[in-house]
Amino acid sequence: MQDTTSIRARSAARRMLAPLALAQFICSYAGSNMNVMINDMSEDLGTSVQGIQVAITLFLLVMAALMIPASKLTDRFGRKRMFIAGLAVYGVGALTSAIAPNLGVLIIGNSILEGVGTAMLIPPVYILTTLHFHDIRERARAFGLISALGGVGAAAGPLIGGIITSVIDWRAAFVFQALVIVVILILARNVVDPVAADPTRSFDLGGAVLSAIGLIALVLGILALDNVLWLAIALLVGGAAVLAWFIFRSARLERAGREPLVSPTLFRNRASNTGLLTQVLQWMLLMGVSFTVAAYLQVARGYNAIETGIIFTAATLGLLVSSLAAGRLVRRFAQRTLVIVGFLLTSAGIAALIWIVEALPGAWAFAPGLLGIGLGLGLGLTPSVNIVQSAFPEQRQGEISGVSRAFSNLGSSLGTAVAGTILVAGLVEASRSYALAIGVLGVLGLVGALLGLRLPKAETERAGSSAN
Structure with a gap:
């Protein structure tokens, strides 16, 4: 009887993955x-x-502000x-953008409504996946599917958008x-929240x-890196100072017995901290390479969007294959090993x-x-x-999911800004800017491999066992 119940629970969890991965x-x-x-818009x-x-920048800012x-x-x-x-808000934003008569309406639809919707719906994707898949290998397979579709969406976005346009x-x-979004809403009937909401x-x-x-x-400082250097530095320093005050204030609230937005104890877990840094580098590499190669192909080689x-x-093919294989690979190799080999x-x-x-x-020279x-x-x-999600028990998934997604968004912004800064800075002749930008990203990949050595060798079978 217990085996039958367990099989049904796993089957229900797998059906739930479709709407989460599509989101x-x-x-x-x-x-x-x-x-x-x-240009067309x-x-x-x-x-x-x-x-x-x-409009694109405001979309990033809304996500950055609201994700946690x-x-x-x-x-x-x-x-x-x-x-x-979140899906409903995002869908309204997409339709508003589709009928936008001017830039102002586009900003309302794309930058604000889609940004708010994204911030609302993405954290539950990772929280629900963590709560439903307790075995670390099953969870890796689930996150593999989500990561695969996320990577495919980011990599294939220009192709799909170019074809439709x-x-x-x-x-x-x-x-x-x-x-x-409509398809996801239909499939979302299979989504079950295993933890009751607490209105208090x-x-x-x-x-x-x-x-x-x-x-x-x-984010503004990162985006300003390739335009006004002094402003970028001021924003980065100011943002870091505000976040430092945020952490200090959170610690003070916690000592007073009150619940802060994010507990400073969240950053006392070595595995999670290192995992967050690897996520920043991974998204820096993905978006940095995407921006650099796309700009080079269209400007230097003269290729169109399609x-x-x-x-x-x-x-896209590489991301899809390796992400979907992650669940099986975790059964044979330590997650630490996969992170290091991935960066290399x-x-x-x-x-x-x-x-x-x-x-x-x-x-075809770009294909390999x-x-x-x-x-x-x-x-x-x-x-x-x-590694990041599994480092904490279920009652802390709300905190760590928001922090994790915020780190990923910062990595995406930083990757584009760093690559763009090198491309337009004129540090070398124009024909060599591409190689320099790509080379810097390659060095970051090696830094990520070294960082992976700090990840724990031991695996945890249950979320939170290493956090407490």
Whole structure:
């Protein structure tokens, strides 16, 4: 009887993965597909390229400001309820963007509503996965599927967006997002929240404001790196100072017996801290390589959006294969090993993007390097997420999920900013800027491999066993 109940529970958990993984796909897709629609959107809306870039930047800022507070609110309102509400807000935002007559309405739909929706729905994806899959290997397989669709969404976003824009219209790309949201809402009937909501749970409003200000300043500073260096430094220093005050205030609240937005004890776990840093580097590499190669292909090689997206298919394939294989690989290898090998494979792929691309003129010269990068990132991202989420018991999943997603978003912003700064800084002649930007990312891959050596060798079978 117990075996039958266990089998039914595992089957229900697996059915629940479809809407959760699709949610991660569409949010990752939305973060990259607009890059190939900027010219069409600016002409149609009567604005400039800079105007569309402002909308994209505001989307990142809204996510950065709300990811941690929204994650904490899942304890108060329930994980499934926040997931459904986030999907609804996101869907309204996508439809608003699709019918936008001007830049202002686009900002309301894409930057604000889709940003708020993303911040609401993404933390429950990781919390619910952690709560439903207790065995570390089953959890790795689940996170492998989520990471695979997230990586595919980010890597294939320019291709899908480029095809829809070229064949139909840029507005249809937002309609596509809304249709996917409808599918997820239908599938979300299978989502079950195993932990009851606690409406009496306190919420640290002051901490939410401080964390939002600090994270917004950090993201703005990162994005300003390739424009105004002094402003970028001021924002980064200011953001770090605000976050330091946020941590100090949180510790003081905790000593007074009150519940802060994020407990400072969350950062006393070595495995989680190291895992968070590896996530930052992984998303830096993914978005940095994507930006650098896409810019080089379109500016230096003259490829259009669809051709550029097709070339990135090699990275998409690599991410899909290695992420889906993560569950089986965890049964044979330690997660620490997979993270280290993933970074090394990514650095090898980056090296190939320099040497093979310089030696061969054709588009196929990019395939080996992009495939290696996709395989490496897919191999390491799943265990990194699993290590972080599994380091804490279920009552702390709301905190760690928001922090984890905030770190990933910072990594994405930092990767694009660093690569973009090197490309436009004029440190070397224009023909060598690509190699320099890619080379710096390759060094970061090696740093990630060294960082992986700090991860614990022992695996934990139950969430939270290492945290307490």
